[in-house]
Structure formats: structure tokens, C-alpha cells
């Protein structure tokens with residue numbers, strides 16, 4: 110039996126995951142409605158788990174399997190006997206129909222992938238309140254198999270050309286089943302369907318960041334008692350919000366260590382330390398270890414070697430400072446809910462390592478510390494909302510992500526102090542441009558990379574032989590996939606001119622228009 114993310118007194122909705130790529134989106138749609146929900150893989154949900162979790166409603170997610178496959182994933186039959194509303198989506202719909210006495214057929218000519226239109230049946234369904242303002246509703250389909258006979262007690266409320274049972278329900282039991290994915294963007298009225306579902310299930314919408322703040326503070330006090338907590342503060346949103354929350358709970362029992370590895374952006378170290386130490390009254394150790402990091406990186410140009418050096422030095426340095434804090438028993442980490450959700454794997458086997466990400470994951474075992482992870486139940490947008498609630502400045506909360514290895518991975522080839530200084534200046538101008546044009550919040554991440562190549566230019570009457578740089582700006586939801594940001598030519602031209610005029614050492618500016626995949630967001 111898996112553990113729930115946290116014991117809470119809130120109404121809980123259980124999402125049983127059958128491995129759909131978009132299951133997390135279901136949870137996000139629900140959290141937006143102030144409903145507390147958790148995702149659990151089907152193979153971890155048994156009767157004991159259901160009894161312990163006591164969901165007020167259940168959603169069966171989509172998934173890649175076919176109910177015909179040997180060992181096809183199924184929820185425990187008990188779920189249909191709990192007298193709670195159930196919504197089955199795509200595979201969840203098929204497995205629900207099959208288990209309740211209906212029939213599913215293989216695809217052949219009835220598969221539907223992508224946009225489809227559902228038309229309503231005569232009878233109205235409360236789940237669809239606010240739907241069908243026109244004769245048909247756009248939805249997103251992705252199915253090979255389809256339901257060919259509905260289970261006893263169900264009636265049809267919507268059909269699409271290839272899914273005669275696109276929307277069905279047994280209203281007496283509050284069971285609903287849809288063939289499409291209401292959680293994705295391409296089902297424009299999808300959020301309305303979730304809103305109706307949680308209303309039918311009598312959720313009170315009691316999951317707010319204001320309530321969460323109070324509960325989290327009480328839980329941290331209970332966990333930590335009178336012991337000391339240490340926290341690696343990076344200045345990123347997650348560690349900042351975690352630190353602010355823990356500080357509210359245990360005050361001076363928290364000490365933050367801000368490791369300055371010399372790979373930070375212009376004025377960054379000062380800004381972070383000033384904000385937390387002077388404005389928020391946190392105990393912050395500013396670990397100035399620039400010489401150590403840059404010394405060890407000297408002459409290294411391989412991306413993985415650089416990452417490994419930084420990762421292991423970071424752990425050593427953090428440990429050195431933490432050892433000075435007497436009685437430290439807890440380590441705070443800004444782990445988020447997406448890191449906690451266990452994923453369902455149908456293929457098995459490890460995935461390829463593209464980059465060894467830098468984090469402090471190995472620290473607790475190494476140092477024998479217990480973890481405090483007050484953001485374990487939250488999605489990124491909830492962390493931001495909590496940050497607002499805690500009074501962190503909006504400009505801080507809305508900052509683009511910044512990688513642990515910092516500018517090292519934006520400086521392909523050898524890292525030198527000269528290149529880092531040039532890079533810091535160019536990046537500051539670029540971000541200033543983006544802010545001035547009001548684009549910062551539309552972009553997921555933007556930065557400058559300094560290229561390991563000098564090019565010839567002409568300024569005034571003189572020849573220059575300076576570095577080239579690349580501007581990067583992407584849109585993304587979670588950093589897993591990304592597209593380049595479509596700046597106007599005017600913006601790009603103006604930015605290139607400003608960088609070349611204002612930053613000594615750069616005489617050529619390029620714009621990186623690679624999406625991810627095939628590229629990655631960072632250059633290394």
C-alpha cells in the first residue's frame with residue numbers, strides 16, 4: 110500500500126492512474142477548483158488503501174493499455190461499491206464499463222485521435238451544465254478501443270462520429286464515463302466538466318493556500334519540535350517558499366545556507382541574501398566559495414564533468430557549513446508534488462540520462478538528517494500562490510527557473526572569469542529588454558549563452574575580435590518540452606544592438622530557435 114502525500118482533514122479526491130501522459134493535468138484542473146486530490150498508480154490501490162484514503166470521489170484516468178491485453182490494469186472492484194461519485198476517462202471509461210457489465214471492442218475503423226465533436230442526446234446531464242452552447246462541443250480524443258455496449262443502469266448523453274458512447278452516465282449511482290480527455294487544453298470546456306463533477310460530489314472547495322499555510326506551519330512545528338533545521342537556499346522559487354514557510358513555523362531554529370559558486374547572475378547573490386536576511390529576518394549564511402568552484406572548474410570543458418564537479422563540491426560545501434550549526438537534525442527541501450507522484454511504467458527499464466541534474470537529493474543520507482518537505486503536496490503554481498500568501502515579492506515569485514549549475518552550463522567549453530563577467534552583463538541587458546517590452550511573464554525561461562568562439566566585427570572604424578553569444582527564450586509548461594519564443598524582428602534587432610553597444614566583449618548576437626526536443630533548454 111502506498112502512502113498518501115499527507116494526512117489532511119480536507120475532502121479528498123482519488124485519481125487512479127492507468128499511465129496516461131496527461132494524468133497530472135487532471136490533478137491540476139482539480140486543484141484549480143480548490144479540491145484536494147492525489148494521484149496513485151492503479152497497482153498500488155487496493156481495498157486497504159481505499160479504506161485508508163476514504164475518497165469523496167474517484168477519477169479513473171486514461172492510459173495506453175487495452176482492456177483486452179493480458180493482465181490489463183484494473184481498479185479494485187471495491188471502488189464501485191463505495192457509494193462515491195466516479196468519473197472514468199478514456200481507458201478509465203472502458204475499464205469501468207467492462208467491469209460493470211458493458212462491452213468494449215477493438216479499434217479497427219473506430220479509433221479517434223485528436224479533435225472530435227460531441228453532440229448531445231435529448232436528455233440533459235448535470236455533469237454537462239454549461240456545455241453545448243452550440244450544437245456540438247469540441248473535445249480531444251485519443252483511443253483505439255471503444256465501448257460497444259454500455260453497462261446496465263447507464264444512459265447515453267453524448268455521441269461523436271466514432272464513439273457512440275462518448276458520454277454516458279448512471280445518475281442514480283453518480284457514475285460518469287467519457288471517452289475523451291476533458292483535462293487537456295483542446296477540450297475547451299473541459300474545466301467546466303470537472304467543476305460540475307466536484308459539485309455533484311459535494312466538494313466544498315476547502316483546499317486554499319491560506320488554509321494550507323496554517324496547516325503546514327502547525328505540521329512543521331510538530332515535526333521539528335525544538336530542533337534545528339538547515340536549508341540550502343538557492344534563490345529559486347521552491348527553496349525560497351520552503352524557507353519562508355519553515356521560518357514562519359520555527360523562526361530562528363532555521364538556518365539557510367546560500368552557496369555562492371561564482372556562477373550566479375549579475376547581483377544575484379547580493380539580492381538573495383539581502384532579501385532573506387534583511388527583509389525577512391532569516392538566518393542566512395552566505396557561503397562565498399567562488400574561488401573553490403572556479404578553481405576546480407578551470408580547464409574543464411566537458412558538460413558532464415562540469416556538472417559532476419559542481420554537484421559534488423556543492424554537497425561538500427553545504428556539509429561544511431551545516432556542520433557548524435549545532436544540533437541540526439533536519440534538512441529542508443523544496444520537493445514538489447510532481448516529484449512525489451509515482452509514475453506507472455508499462456515499458457519498464459531505466460530511461461537514458463540526458464543530463465545529470467544537479468540537486469541536493471543525496472544530502473540527507475550522507476549527513477544523517479531527517480527531511481522537512483513542506484511543499485510535497487503542491488504543484489508549482491500552488492507554490493507560487495503560497496509564496497504570495499507568505500508575502501514574498503511578486504517579482505521574486507515569478508522569476509524564471511535557474512539551473513543549479515548556474516552559468517556553467519550557459520558557457521559551453523572552458524569557463525573563464527572573463528567569459529562569466531561578459532555573460533552576466535549580456536544576460537542583464539537581455540532580461541532588461543524582455544521586462545521593458547512586457548514579455549517576461551509570457552516566457553518560461555530566457556537567458557544568454559556565451560559561445561566558445563570569437564568573431565570579427567567592425568565598430569566605429571576599428572576591427573573587433575570578440576565573443577559571439579546566443580539568446581535563448583522558450584515557452585513551456587514544465588520544462589519537459591519547449592518551443593522557442595517568437596520575438597519580433599524589431600525586438601531581436603534592438604536587443605542585439607543594445608548588447609553589442611553596452612557589453613564589452615561581445616560583437617555578435619544570435620537567436621536560438623531550437624525547440625525541445627530535439628534540443629534541450631540549456632546549452633549543456
Ligand code: XMP
Nearest residue numbers: 465466467510511512513514588629630631
Ligand atoms: P534542459 O536543459 O534539460 O532543462 O532542457 C530543463 C529545465 O531544467 C533546468 N535545469 C536544471 N535545473 N539543476 C536544476 O536545478 C540542473 O542541473 C539543471 N539542468 C537544467 C533548466 O534550466 C530548465 O529549466
